[in-house]
Amino acid sequence: MPQKTILIIDDDNRNIFALKAVLKAKGFDCLSATSAQEGFSIMEKNENVAIVLMDMMMPDMDGYQAMAAMKKSDKLQNIPVLAVTAQAMVGDKERCLSAGAAGYVSKPINVDELLIQIENFTR
Template identity: 40%
Template sequence: MSDTLLIIEDNEQNFYMMRFLLEKNGFHIIGAENGRKGIDMAIEHLPTAILLDIQLPEMDGYAVARELKRNKALSRTPIIAVTSYAMAGDREQILAAGATGYIEKPIDPDTFVDQIIRYLPRRRDNQEA
């Protein structure tokens, strides 16, 4: 059984690139184009991890991360911010909102999957064995 990852991303090109790289490496991908839909999908599917853009329509990634962490069923689900926000303090702010990790865009296709795997203990442990 493959891990299901939820990508909350409003940019179609970014979503496509992440989905392509992750599916090629055996992940099952579901997606949402805004924060509200992402929260609903997370509750419905209980993914292994959530990849979250910060700049989203309707609800920004900070609000999404806080709401996801308040949900008991999702409180331990890794949230990885994948964002072009790279100003001083942005990383700390999203981590304080509940994100587990932070990856800057543009993503590097050569390292992206490994960056995600390090937040997935079962996959990471299998890779190190």
């Protein structure tokens, strides 16, 4: 079975760097994009993307818009998205989930919690 790939979409390279370091140490294959559009093109070309870690607050297209666009694409609609956000206010988790996220992780990221959520989708 091919290695499950995690796609990290975040406009901040420091976040990408930190997440990649943690996930690679746990044996995951990681790709990254600094915009939703770049992420879409990676998903279009790579059949092994098992899950997307999506920053919800990005310029150009935010995570909510990106998830809506993925839902309209035959090729992308079944790829689960974990919403990654610094917004941890009451209602933010529900808003992310109702927008189509499969899960939700707030920043700063609790790595153990993140890994549990990823494992649920990459089995």
